[in-house]
Amino acid sequence: MSVIETQKLTKSYGSHRGIVEVDLEVGPGEIYGFLGPNGAGKTTTIRLLLDLIRPTSGRAFVFGIETTVDPVSIHRRIGYLPGEFALFDRLSGGQTIEYFANLRGGVDPRYRADLIARFDLDPTRRFKEYSKGNKQKVGLVIALQHRPDLLILDEPTAGLDPLVQQTFFELLRETVAEGRSAFLSSHILGEVEKTCDRVAIIRDGRIAKVDRVEALRDLAYHQVELWFAAPVPASEFAALPGVSDVVATERGLQMRVTGPIAPVVQAAARHELVDLVSREPSLEQTFLAQYGREAVEMNDRGR
Amino acid sequence: MAVEIRGAPVPAAALRIPLASRLLGLGSVFGKTLRDSRSGALAVAALLSAVIVVGGSTMASTYGTPETRLELAALSGGLPPILRGLYGNPVNVDTLGGFLSWHYGAYFTLLAGLWSILALSSTLAGEARRGSLEFAVATPRSRRSIALEKVAGNVAAVGIAMAVVAIAAWATGVAFAKMPGDPIAPDAAIAFAVGLGLKALIAGSIAFALAPLVGRGAAAGIAGALMLAGYVIYSYRTVVPAFDSAARATWFSWSSGHVPLAGQSDWPAIALVALACAGMFALGVEAFARRDVGVTISVPTPAIPGRLLGVGGPLRRSFGDLVPTALAWGIGLGLYGIVIAASSRSVIDALAASPGMAEAVRGLVPGIDITTSAGFLQLAFAELGFVLIGLTAATLIANRSSDETAGRLELQLTTPLTRVRWVAASAAAVWLAIAVVATLLGAAIAVGVASTGQDPFQPALGTLVLALYGAALAGIGVAVAGVFGASFATPTVLAVTIGTFLVDLLVPALRLPDWVGQLALTAHLGQPMVGAWDAAGIVACLALGGLAIGAWGMARRDVGR
Numbered sequence: 088m089s090v091i092e093t094q095k096l097t098k099s100y101g102s103h104r105g106i107v108e109v110d111l112e113v114g115p116g117e118i119y120g121f122l123g124p125n126g127a128g129k130t131t132t133i134r135l136l137l138d139l140i141r142p143t144s145g146r147a148f149v150f151g152i153e154t155t156v157d158p159v160s161i162h163r164r165i166g167y168l169p170g171e172f173a174l175f176d177r178l179s180g181g182q183t184i185e186y187f188a189n190l191r192g193g194v195d196p197r198y199r200a201d202l203i204a205r206f207d208l209d210p211t212r213r214f215k216e217y218s219k220g221n222k223q224k225v226g227l228v229i230a231l232q233h234r235p236d237l238l239i240l241d242e243p244t245a246g247l248d249p250l251v252q253q254t255f256f257e258l259l260r261e262t263v264a265e266g267r268s269a270f271l272s273s274h275i276l277g278e279v280e281k282t283c284d285r286v287a288i289i290r291d292g293r294i295a296k297v298d299r300v301e302a303l304r305d306l307a308y309h310q311v312e313l314w315f316a317a318p319v320p321a322s323e324f325a326a327l328p329g330v331s332d333v334v335a336t337e338r339g340l341q342m343r344v345t346g347p348i349a350p351v352v353q354a355a356a357r358h359e360l361v362d363l364v365s366r367e368p369s370l371e372q373t374f375l376a377q378y379g380r381e382a383v384e385m386n387d388r389g390r
Numbered sequence: 391m392a393v394e395i396r397g398a399p400v401p402a403a404a405l406r407i408p409l410a411s412r413l414l415g416l417g418s419v420f421g422k423t424l425r426d427s428r429s430g431a432l433a434v435a436a437l438l439s440a441v442i443v444v445g446g447s448t449m450a451s452t453y454g455t456p457e458t459r460l461e462l463a464a465l466s467g468g469l470p471p472i473l474r475g476l477y478g479n480p481v482n483v484d485t486l487g488g489f490l491s492w493h494y495g496a497y498f499t500l501l502a503g504l505w506s507i508l509a510l511s512s513t514l515a516g517e518a519r520r521g522s523l524e525f526a527v528a529t530p531r532s533r534r535s536i537a538l539e540k541v542a543g544n545v546a547a548v549g550i551a552m553a554v555v556a557i558a559a560w561a562t563g564v565a566f567a568k569m570p571g572d573p574i575a576p577d578a579a580i581a582f583a584v585g586l587g588l589k590a591l592i593a594g595s596i597a598f599a600l601a602p603l604v605g606r607g608a609a610a611g612i613a614g615a616l617m618l619a620g621y622v623i624y625s626y627r628t629v630v631p632a633f634d635s636a637a638r639a640t641w642f643s644w645s646s647g648h649v650p651l652a653g654q655s656d657w658p659a660i661a662l663v664a665l666a667c668a669g670m671f672a673l674g675v676e677a678f679a680r681r682d683v684g685v686t687i688s689v690p691t692p693a694i695p696g697r698l699l700g701v702g703g704p705l706r707r708s709f710g711d712l713v714p715t716a717l718a719w720g721i722g723l724g725l726y727g728i729v730i731a732a733s734s735r736s737v738i739d740a741l742a743a744s745p746g747m748a749e750a751v752r753g754l755v756p757g758i759d760i761t762t763s764a765g766f767l768q769l770a771f772a773e774l775g776f777v778l779i780g781l782t783a784a785t786l787i788a789n790r791s792s793d794e795t796a797g798r799l800e801l802q803l804t805t806p807l808t809r810v811r812w813v814a815a816s817a818a819a820v821w822l823a824i825a826v827v828a829t830l831l832g833a834a835i836a837v838g839v840a841s842t843g844q845d846p847f848q849p850a851l852g853t854l855v856l857a858l859y860g861a862a863l864a865g866i867g868v869a870v871a872g873v874f875g876a877s878f879a880t881p882t883v884l885a886v887t888i889g890t891f892l893v894d895l896l897v898p899a900l901r902l903p904d905w906v907g908q909l910a911l912t913a914h915l916g917q918p919m920v921g922a923w924d925a926a927g928i929v930a931c932l933a934l935g936g937l938a939i940g941a942w943g944m945a946r947r948d949v950g951r
Contacts, residue, residue: 139949159808174798177714192806
């Protein structure tokens with residue numbers, strides 16, 4: 088049974104687009120990345136999964152339960168971190184965490200204390216006195232403290248320094264090792280590349296691609312540069328399968344190769360080859376090539 | 391080695407910001423400030439103008455003959471000091487302008503002052519809290535120029551509102567003049583508006599000066615407390631001798647001789663108010679220019695006991711969030727209540743000494759025995775009390791709504807907490823907070839009445855009707871929040887509070903049909919201070935109905951942010 092399943096899930100806000108016919112399926116024990124640029128519909132999808140907003144059409148199921156039918160049963164088993172949140176200014180971080188533990192009928196205090204320690208959070212300070220990163224830590228402890236079966240995390244590493252990000256990814260791996268699942272949205276590709284099993288890419292409210300992280304990388308092209316002792320006709324390479332964008336210089340050729348690189352190597356071997364350079368792109372470059380530069384925000388924070 | 395760096399040239403077209411946009415728009419800090427103030431200025435101008443027009447109409451219809459004018463002059467001149475405190479010092483009250491100044495002057499000053507405090511406390515500090523001020527400060531403008539433009543924008547907004555008020559005063563004189571001396575000359579109307587505007591601005595300027603130091607909320611609270619305390623101290627200085635010296639330090643005292651609608655102006659006094667105002671603005675500008683942006687001094691306040699903060703569940707959590715607000719309102723209202731209740735002794739003594747006066751007052755307020763503390767409180771406290779408890783309900787509902795608008799609700803609702811349970815718990819927390827306010831107020835009134843040697847039970851019990859009224863307004867807020875969204879709740883509660891006040895004011899003045907008067911919740915509350923209760927169950931039902939509607943609406947709609 089899928090942990091999350093959506094069927095043609097659609098949400099519109101009057102004349103404004105939300106998401107359109109989104110189909111997703113997240114399996115048990117999976118870390119599922121939900122990628123897209125700002126405004127693509129990531130948060131709308133998450134809020135629909137949590138029954139915070141209601142679909143215009145289509146359906147969503149979490150643990151096989153339709154979200155609009157019995158949301159409380161779903162909420163018992165999930166941990167959620169919103170992309171933006173404010174909590175109670177007068178409470179300390181520890182009191183805030185305790186309140187949410189109480190709403191869940193109590194949690195294991197040792198695990199909670201362990202999370203607080205691992206995130207290096209001072210729970211005695213008032214929430215309004217925390218920095219953005221420390222507020223995010225409070226949110227992560229709230230989401231994780233009851234060991235939920237499913238974590239739904241909207242931009243979980245926003246505001247965290249690299250060391251705390253490492254801690255978070257460790258916790259995420261531990262979660263999955265225990266057979267639990269995670270659904271995390273991000274616009275930082277490097278973060279998704281490191282942690283997720285599968286990725287869905289949403290753009291303009293529609294799912295543009297769903298695949299394994301490795302398969303996305305298969306979409307990759309190689310940027311190949313060949314250097315010869317004497318000029319070589321570009322047409323010989325342009326005709327090869329998978330080769331495009333051939334640019335000839337005085338003694339060199341640059342080309343883009345999609346799929347196997349062997350035909351290019353074989354053709355080059357027929358000439359006096361001086362040098363061969365092949366660059367494999369990162370997932371981020373792949374994504375940009377596939378979906379356009381405008382589709383993703385370059386964000387150095389995640390790298 | 392010095393390196394010269396030249397910025398990219400700015401196209402000439404970009405430098406031409408239209409004048410209209412600089413004056414009212416996004417072309418300057420001044421224009422943006424004025425633009426942000428327009429709805430407040432419009433609302434205050436409309437409300438004050440409505441009161442002036444209605445007051446003029448009341449004067450014309452009730453005191454339309456020379457005989458009734460003489461009665462009015464005799465009544466106002468012979469009022470005991472405590473009632474003078476309530477209504478203000480009578481100057482030529484047998485004229486239209488004198489009556490307006492005497493009867494409504496305090497409302498004008500307090501209402502305009504409240505608006506000014508809210509606007510000027512937030513103009514820099516509110517933006518600093520939101521973070522938007524940092525963008526403005528990072529532009530090539532000095533902090534002083536930003537602060538000065540903000541001040542100028544707010545002063546202009548007050549000026550526009552006061553211009554409307556001046557026109558309304560002049561037009562009221564034209565429309566309702568019945569006797570010689572009734573017409574209000576344009577210069578008198580302008581002088582009245584200038585005085586009122588400056589009295590509003592001095593309250594706001596205190597908030598402005600404090601805001602860079604203590605933040606928006608504390609600055610507004612301190613300035614509001616100073617204004618109300620100044621009003622009470624000045625109004626009751628003749629009843630409470632200890633107030634006398636402090637009263638001289640208030641702007642109510644400085645400007646007491648400036649009653650231009652009654653034909654009496656005191657420009658030196660108004661100049662003093664203007665000077666004080668300019669001084670406070672200068673302090674605020676300097677404080678903003680010299681201090682770190684957005685960094686404020688913590689105002690030491692008694693810590694709320696940890697148990698009251700509540701983390702055990704949604705009811706305790708919601709109530710814990712409301713406790714400080716409830717305590718502040720309860721203590722503030724209680725102090726006012728205790729002063730009014732304790733000073734009723736002087737009224738009773740004055741009326742006992744003058745049977746003719748007692749008879750005249752009975753005619754003025756039929757059905758209430760003014761010679762008892764309870765009767766006096768019904769007359770002097772209940773009407774303002776309904777407005778104040780309405781404002782209390784509005785602030786508590788605003789606090790509740792912020793759970794949703796700030797995003798706290800979203801996290802709570804992704805626990806096993808149902809929407810209906812949250813609605814019930816948070817609404818119950820508001821009602822508990824109103825009960826705290828009413829209990830403090832009731833206790834204060836009981837102490838005040840007991841100090842006069844009269845039975846405190848009935849007036850203290852009567853205070854509960856304020857709680858019932860507040861609970862009903864809160865119920866309306868809960869219903870509106872549930873059905874239409876949290877951001878609509880507070881404006882609705884405020885609108886009902888002010889609407890009820892206006893209905894109470896307008897129906898007798900304009901001789902509107904009885905059913906219009908019955909639309910006001912207060913028409914169904916009887917005279918509880920004197921033990922006359924009337925269909926209080928209707929109000930209770932309304933409050934509970936609000937909960938049911940709110941829960942129904944909340945279960946159906948999207949959770950907002």
